[in-house]
Structures are given as structure tokens and as C-alpha cells.
Amino acid sequence: MANSPAPALDLREGDAVELDRLLRSTSTPAGVVRRARIVTLAAEGMANSHISVVVGVSVPTVRKWRERYLHDGMVGLLDDDRPGRPRHIDHSDIVSATLMPPPKKYGVTHWSSRLLAGHLGVGNATIARAWREYGVQPWRSGTFRFSTDPELVAKVTDVVGLYLEPPTNAIVLCIDEKSQIQALDRTAPMLPMQPGQIERRTHDYKRHGTTTLFAALDIATGQVTAAVKPRHRHQEFLAFLRQIDRAYGGQELHLVMDNYATHKKAEVRDWLAEHPNMHVHFTPTSGSWLNLVEVWFGIIDRQAIRRGVFTSVNDLNAKIRAFINGWNGRKHPFVWTKTADEILKKAQPKTN
Missing domain, CATH: 1.10.10 (Arc Repressor Mutant, subunit A)
Known part of the structure; x- marks a missing residue:
């Protein structure tokens, strides 16, 4: 008969406990709670019409979830518009x-x-x-660049050879310039570090111009010979080479530098030709990371420039000189550990 009451619903083993857990849990979605109540009441023998009144749904909805449970068990109650528990995936x-x-x-x-x-x-x-x-981090990205220098192998081998086995009675100097260092002054005084509070500074700043830092790093001792100049043309670089020559008094010097055009100007080449005690070793194109002075530039940037406050270019220059004086008082050797072969495996693109 169409209006005859449905028989009590037989629950599968263990499902009574699971239904009770769903009904008691505060994190169970409302839709799943309704379905669990329908099945629970049906298992107690309540008629579909009474269940619809108690739960607040239509009689066809009651029938739907009774039938879903009969066919699919507890999984059937979670397989509607809302999936309930997310599916497992490796x-x-x-x-x-x-x-x-x-x-x-x-x-x-x-x-x-x-x-x-x-x-x-x-x-x-x-x-x-x-x-x-x-170890997957989709939110991060970086840059890379392969050197296209046709003399890559020779230059890497040459420079790394200097680092690992420097010539006897000779000094290896890594030379470069750090240009466009900005003299930035904050718009308000910095708030110093306090217990439980980091140092703080305003996000905005005033620009007072730029300077260029020329540096020569003696890798055996960590000694830095440096100069600050307003520009970084070949004239300034040549003046810096003369300063190095005076500082080392005609000793045998091996100079490691990159391929910046200033370093290869005719005037610079001519001057170096007149000083046979100076031997130049160029890093590969796009390989300035091979120059150890870049490591030292990173140190001065972190320890003296990035968080510094400079009221003028002269103030910036003075604080750079102060850092260099302090550095030379506590200097340490710069030790290279990678062989040329190890570097070349990573410096050249892989081909299949």
C-alpha cells in the first residue's frame, strides 16, 4: 500500500556508533546532521511522515536518504552536495x-x-x-643565468686555481666596485631596540645622493683596500688601481675582476701593461659571483649600509670608511672550497 508505514531500517554493524558521533559532534555540517537523524529515527521504526515532521524535511527527502543508506551505507550520507570529509589523496x-x-x-x-x-x-x-x-614552495621564485662565455672553462679554472693554490710570493686581490649606494635618511628618528621590541624605523626616507665604493680584497688575510668616489668611470677605476699599487709597493699582484667595460678601457689596459707586477684574471661573463669581493660587499651591506641612516653623501662615505677600518681590525681570510670541476657541473646548462 502507498501509505503503509515503512519497515524499521536495519543499520549495518558499527553504524549506530558512527551516527551517534555525527549527531554529537559540533563540527558536523548541518546537512549531514539531518541525514544522520533521518537514518537514526528510521532505524528506531518511526514512520517516514513522522520523521519528516521531526527533522523538518519533506517525505520524499526522508525516502531518499533511507534508500541512499540502504545502497551505500554511511558513505551515502556524505555523498551529496557537500562532501563532508575531504577525500584522501597521496x-x-x-x-x-x-x-x-x-x-x-x-x-x-x-x-x-x-x-x-x-x-x-x-x-x-x-x-x-x-x-x-x-620541500615544494610554489610561492617562491628565483633567478638564474647560464654563462655564455666561450672561455668559461678556462676562466673558471684560472680563477679557482688562484683561490685554491695562489702563486708563491704573490698576493691575490679580488677587485670590484659597488655603485649607486644611496645615502638614505629616515623622516623620523629610529626607535632603538628594547627588551621584547625590535629596532624600528619609518618606511619612508629622504634621498641625499649616491656614492661608489671601490674595494680590493686580499683573500689570504681579508684585508680590504678601498676608496669611495662620486662616480664609477674608468678614470675613477684607474685612480683606484694607482692606490692599490701604492698600498702594495710593487709586489706581485694577481687581480681578479669582472668584465665590466670600465675594467677593459684602453687607458686601463695601457696602465696595466706598464705595471708587469699586476696580472689580471677576468671572471666569466655573467660570472661575477666568482669574485670573492662580492661576498665582502654583502657583509658591508648587511652590517653597515642597509639599516644605516645617512644625512648626506659625506656622512655615508664617512660611515663606510669607519666600517672598513673596523673590518681591517678584525679581518679574516676568505677560504674557497669548491673545485673548478664542481662549479662547472652547475655553471653550464644540462643537455639531454
């Missing part, structure tokens, strides 16, 4: 999806954890765990 599959570019419909260049979670139908916390496990 971390390796998540990483594989991460390494593929997002579909054009998303209009983004890389995945975020929430976007990929929605795409795969899992929780964003699962995405984050997979990324941590495999």
Missing part, C-alpha cells in the same frame, strides 16, 4: 599536481594551497603538509 599526487601550471581558467601563475585544495577536492591543510614533506 602526497605524491598533490606534488605532481603542484608541479603542473594551473589551468587557464584560474588566471594565476602558480598554485596557492587553497586554490589547489579546491581543485583537488581536499583540505588546504593536506596540501600544506604535502608541500612541507617534499
Whole structure:
């Protein structure tokens, strides 16, 4: 008969406990709670019409979830508009999806954890765990550049050879200039570091001009010979070479420098030709990272320039000189450890 009451619903083993857990949990979605109540009341023998009144749904809805449970069990209650618990997916599959570019419909260049979670139908916390496990960081990017210098192998071997086995009774100097150093003055005094509070400074600043720092690093001792100048033309570089010559009194010098045009000017070449005690070794094109003075430039930038406050270019120059004097009082050798072969394996593009 169409209006005859439905028989009591037989629950599968263990489902009574699971239904009770869903009904008691404060994190169970409302839709899942309704379905769990329907199945629970049906298992107690309540008629469909009474269940519809108690739960606040239509009789066809009651029938739907009774039938869904009969066919699919507890999984059937979670397989409607809202999936309830996110489906399980292997971390390796998540990483594989991460390494593929997002579909054009998303209009983004890389995945975020929430976007990929929605795409795969899992929780964003699962995405984050997979990324941590495999060391994948889609939000980060970097730059790289392969040297196209036809003399790459020869130059790397030459410079690294100087670092690892410097010539007897000779000094190896790494030379370069750090240009366009800005004399930045904050618009308000800095707030000094306090217990429980880091040093703070305003985000805006006043510009007072720029300076150029020329430096020559003696890798055996860490001694730095330097000069600050308003520009970085070949005239200033030539003056700096003369300063080095005076500082080392005609000793045998091996100068490591990059391929900046200033370093190869005819006037510079002619002057070096007149000083046979100076031997120049050029780093490869796009290989200035091979010059150890770049490491020292990073040190002075972090320790004296980046967080400094300078009221004028003269103030900036004075503080740079003060740092150099302090550095030479506590200097240390710069030790190179990589062989030329180890470097060349990474410096050249791989071909398949």
C-alpha cells in the first residue's frame, strides 16, 4: 500500500556508533546532521511522515536518504552536495599536481594551497603538509643565468686555481666596485631596540645622493683596500688601481675582476701593461659571483649600509670608511672550497 508505514531500517554493524558521533559532534555540517537523524529515527521504526515532521524535511527527502543508506551505507550520507570529509589523496599526487601550471581558467601563475585544495577536492591543510614533506614552495621564485662565455672553462679554472693554490710570493686581490649606494635618511628618528621590541624605523626616507665604493680584497688575510668616489668611470677605476699599487709597493699582484667595460678601457689596459707586477684574471661573463669581493660587499651591506641612516653623501662615505677600518681590525681570510670541476657541473646548462 502507498501509505503503509515503512519497515524499521536495519543499520549495518558499527553504524549506530558512527551516527551517534555525527549527531554529537559540533563540527558536523548541518546537512549531514539531518541525514544522520533521518537514518537514526528510521532505524528506531518511526514512520517516514513522522520523521519528516521531526527533522523538518519533506517525505520524499526522508525516502531518499533511507534508500541512499540502504545502497551505500554511511558513505551515502556524505555523498551529496557537500562532501563532508575531504577525500584522501597521496602526497605524491598533490606534488605532481603542484608541479603542473594551473589551468587557464584560474588566471594565476602558480598554485596557492587553497586554490589547489579546491581543485583537488581536499583540505588546504593536506596540501600544506604535502608541500612541507617534499620541500615544494610554489610561492617562491628565483633567478638564474647560464654563462655564455666561450672561455668559461678556462676562466673558471684560472680563477679557482688562484683561490685554491695562489702563486708563491704573490698576493691575490679580488677587485670590484659597488655603485649607486644611496645615502638614505629616515623622516623620523629610529626607535632603538628594547627588551621584547625590535629596532624600528619609518618606511619612508629622504634621498641625499649616491656614492661608489671601490674595494680590493686580499683573500689570504681579508684585508680590504678601498676608496669611495662620486662616480664609477674608468678614470675613477684607474685612480683606484694607482692606490692599490701604492698600498702594495710593487709586489706581485694577481687581480681578479669582472668584465665590466670600465675594467677593459684602453687607458686601463695601457696602465696595466706598464705595471708587469699586476696580472689580471677576468671572471666569466655573467660570472661575477666568482669574485670573492662580492661576498665582502654583502657583509658591508648587511652590517653597515642597509639599516644605516645617512644625512648626506659625506656622512655615508664617512660611515663606510669607519666600517672598513673596523673590518681591517678584525679581518679574516676568505677560504674557497669548491673545485673548478664542481662549479662547472652547475655553471653550464644540462643537455639531454
